[in-house]
Amino acid sequence: MSLATARAALQFGSRLTEGSCGIVFFGGEPLLHKGLIRDVVRSGRDMEREGSGRFHFKITTNGLLLDEEFLDFAIREDVLVAMSFDGVQEAQDRHRRTVDGGPTYDLLLPRLRLLLARRPYASVLTVVNPDTAPFLARSLAFLQALGCRYLIVSLNYAAAWTERSLGVLKEQLAELGKLYVQWTQEGRKFYLSPFEVKISSHVNRHCHRKERCELAQRQLSVDPQGYLYPCVQFTKAGPDSAWCIGDLASGIDEAKRARIHAESERVKTPCADCAIVDRCNNSCGCLNWQTTGSVHEVSPVLCRYEQMTLAVADRIGKTLYAKRDPLFLHKHYNAAYPVLSLLEEAGDETPQP
Ligand code: SF4
Ligand code: SF4
Structure with missing residues (x-):
């Protein structure tokens, strides 16, 4: 950078x-x-x-x-x-x-x-x-x-x-x-x-x-070219991906940001009926995306x-x-x-x- x-x-x-x-x-x-x-x-x-x-x-x-x-x-x-x-x-x-x-x-x-x-x-x-x-x-x-x-x-x-x-x-x-x-x-x-x-x-x-973490709300990551992403892992996806939410010159694409946030807020798979959902760290979109390819799907290893x-x-x-x-x-x-x-x-x- x-x-x-x-x-x-x-x-x-x-x-x-x-x-x-x-x-x-x-x-x-x-x-x-x-x-x-x-x-x-x-x-x-x-x-x-x-x-x-x-x-x-x-x-x-x-x-x-x-x-x-x-x-x-x-x-x-x-x-x-x-x-x-x-x-x-x-x-x-x-x-x-x-x-x-x-x-x-x-x-x-x-x-x-x-x-x-x-x-x-x-x-x-x-x-x-x-x-x-x-x-x-x-x-x-x-x-x-x-x-x-x-x-x-x-x-x-x-x-x-x-x-x-x-x-x-x-x-x-x-x-x-x-x-x-x-x-x-x-x-x-x-x-x-x-x-x-x-x-x-x-x-x-x-x-x-x-x-808990609210993806794309309180943290942004900036890549070496100045493109913006919801968190660190998503910079790997690149500026042409759905995870790029703008750039330093033109600002945040609020519609994209809202879509990513809404997607990350969906009930996680497989957590719907879990008794400990309120105490689980299943909300890290970065980690979910890195391990399962989806922000609302939790890795079985994380679950364990x-x-x-x-x-x-x-x-x-x-x-x-x-x-x-x-x-x-x-x-x-x-x-x-x-x-x-x-x-x-x-x-x-x-x-x-
Ligand atoms: S990740 Fe596993 S432990 Fe955590 S809420 Fe979901 S089902 Fe429960
Ligand atoms: S690393 Fe995970 S928990 Fe931390 S800000 Fe990024 S998405 Fe949220």
Whole structure:
């Protein structure tokens, strides 16, 4: 993407949101384009000084090009940096290889330590494949011990999951649930993505569905040529597809946007009579489209994963609630918890150089 297109995207986002606009760099490894990212962030900060918009920038990197210099920049310009890391060596080296096929664990562990030293609350993204599922609980325990507090676990839904590997995943999620209970009882503060939202969907049952994704409503993706799509996966379909909903120069085609939104709001297949539909993450149009080719058809793997995580999350909640665990109650029953956590995190972050 050219800087001119990126600047046009900032202006477009600023007009659209009339205030606070989140900008996420996506598509491959963003740090291959450090110079462009710096220029885009500086342009955004210039626009803020001129009173046109407020931007929150975020990057997820594989860590290969992460260094002190870029972190200095990210901290100075308030850019959130998250890193992908799959955990113990057996898991990390299985799929995360260098371009010439080499392992990355030894190479990237120091980068992860560096990130955590500078940004203790950085998110760490762990992707689980059928062949790395056996290491899931050990990997998350390893990352937690390393100091990672925001642990985001994401399943590779498109992988070749079998009954056997799903069975392993179920066992590992149960182990992870025990770790959640243990860490909470030890007073550790953390965010563990498979379970937090599920626990919250029990505690805040009546407003949970209101927070679900609404495809093409609150998020847009811009491709390098400036064409607009409802979310990241759809950029692959290209400007001539039904998923392109306009471009930066002429704006959003509202009829197309409304059609895509309406399609994504249809009752999902096979969810019509499911007892846990209100607590299920079946609304991600990106994921549904990527795995089934339709925004309203859910992947069977996602369906199984949702059922597994919900069962473990409910066990966690039941155990910690019965014990009246103070940290658990604070985290899930105190409406002020997110704000208090943010204040604490701001105090813990390394001062700007
Ligand atoms: S658990 Fe499966 S059937 Fe139930 S709502 Fe989720 S995806 Fe649909
Ligand atoms: S479609 Fe999926 S990835 Fe896109 S914003 Fe919604 S939940 Fe997120």
